[in-house]
Amino acid sequence: MSELKKLSKVDFGSPEKVIEILKAYFGDRLTTSLAVRERHGTDESFHAPRSPDAVVFACSTEDVQYAVKVCSKHQVPIIAYGTGTSLEGHVAALYGGICIDLSQMNEVVSVNSEDLDCTVQAGVTRKQLNEYLRDMGLFFPVDPGADASIGGMASTRASGTNAVRYGTMREAVMSLKVVLADGRIIRTATRSRKSSAGYDLTRLFVGSEGTLGIITEITLRLHGIPEAISAAICSFPSIDDAVGSVIETIQLGIPVARIELLDDATMMGVNSFSKTDYPVSHTLFYEFHGSQTSVEEHSRQAQDIAAGFGGGDFKWETKAEDRNRLWQARHDALYAMNALRPGSKPMVTDVCVPISQLAQCISETKADIECSSIMAPIAGHAGDGNFHVVYLVDTDSHGELKEAGDMHDRLVARALALGGTCTGEHGIGYGKIDFLNAELGEGVSVMRSIKLALDPNNIMNPGKIINV
DSSP, X not given: OOSOOOOOOOOOOOXXXXXXXXXXXXXXXXXXXXXXXXXXXXXXXXXXXXXXXXXXXOOSHHHHHHHHHHHHHHTOOEEEESSSOOSSSTTOOBTBOEEEEOTTOOOEEEEEGGGTEEEEETTOBHHHHHHXXXXXXXXXXXXXXXXXXXXXXXXXXXXXTTHHHHOOHHHHEEEEEEEETTSOEEEOOOSOSOOOSSSOHHHHHTTOTTSSXXXXXXXXXXXXXXXXXXXXXXXXXXXXXXXXXXXXXXXXXXXXXXXXXXXXXXXXXXXXXXXXXXXXXXXXXXXXXXXXXXXXXXXXXHHHHHHHTTOOOOEEEOSHHHHHHHHHHHHTHHHHHHHXXXXXXXXXXXXXXXXXXXXXXXXXXXXXXXXSSSOOXXXXXXXXXXXXXXXXXXXXXXXXXXXXHHHHHHHHHHHHHTTXXXXXXXXXXXXXXHHHHHHHTTHHHHHHHHHHHHOTTOOXXXXXXXXX
């Protein structure tokens, strides 16, 4: 799975002339430095990287528009870049071309406190935005763990730990400014909370991974910072007990803000990496938001349910600094997992299934892992049926690469058979194209038609989501 698939022949133009034209416009904001190009062709996935021919650093929508028009005229590929935290090879320049780095487009354009929304440039990161909003009593809840850019999060339809209560980027994004493949700039919607005006262009571009256009501004829904926040962890005797507790909590409508699952292997890594002393057992991390009274009531209900599944006493964290330490340990879980096998490369993947099928999917996945020679910890946003498996692989071993690849394929097939999806929040990139075909069948041909209608020369991040 880690080797780059053979690419089909695509008739793209030569980048040399484009680089010359763009250099005259961008000056020092264009580079062909090998180190910079390599960094911009690599994300945090195990998929093979590919470097672009040049990188330009855009400071405005007009900069992006100019670069796109030049590339469009000469039919040279374009790849948008945010922070490089994607996990399915999204930024790999499979056919070379020009990478447009949006990180310098990092201004909060406006905040409308009365309407609970804001507009930001694509390079603003989620931590930067929440720091900006804090004194206004507002926050942006979508939290994928990494300090990703808002543009990248919209492009990959990201979610994270808060999705069970606040939803994903699909729910958070109200409107977008997008530069299309021919250089046109469009606004997909207004700031109104509802509309029945024509096709839903906003949802079309959310999750499009830069294959239909480049998102340069995003209007987002915001939320008030809750009056009370309480976090807790609880350990369980088995993975089935932990998942059973999650399912009952969700099915009874208890409004948890976060409910995260870490298996025993992950908890062992967390204790070692984050210097914590949590029980090395299958563990749920909870967080409750609301009024003081509602938080107390909902947390009591969740604790009663956990006790019915053999869960231990809740370890509560109510001070902000203690909650932050707890959730930082959760967000650092990937690094903790990787440290369990020094020298290994983490092959990170995810699936999502209906909540009623979560126990079966995780149990069968754990059984598959236990029959293998590869360590593969599990962590997930269990409240919405989404979980991640991290295969710790010696990438110099062809046997281990094949074994991990076969396990990954079985995981996806298992999720699809249970009515789930091949990716809950990582996107498709070029790593899961075949699985998207298996999941949606003829629906992919409709996507291909949309792609060709908006990008007939296939210059926008070619080789991602669908093959053209």
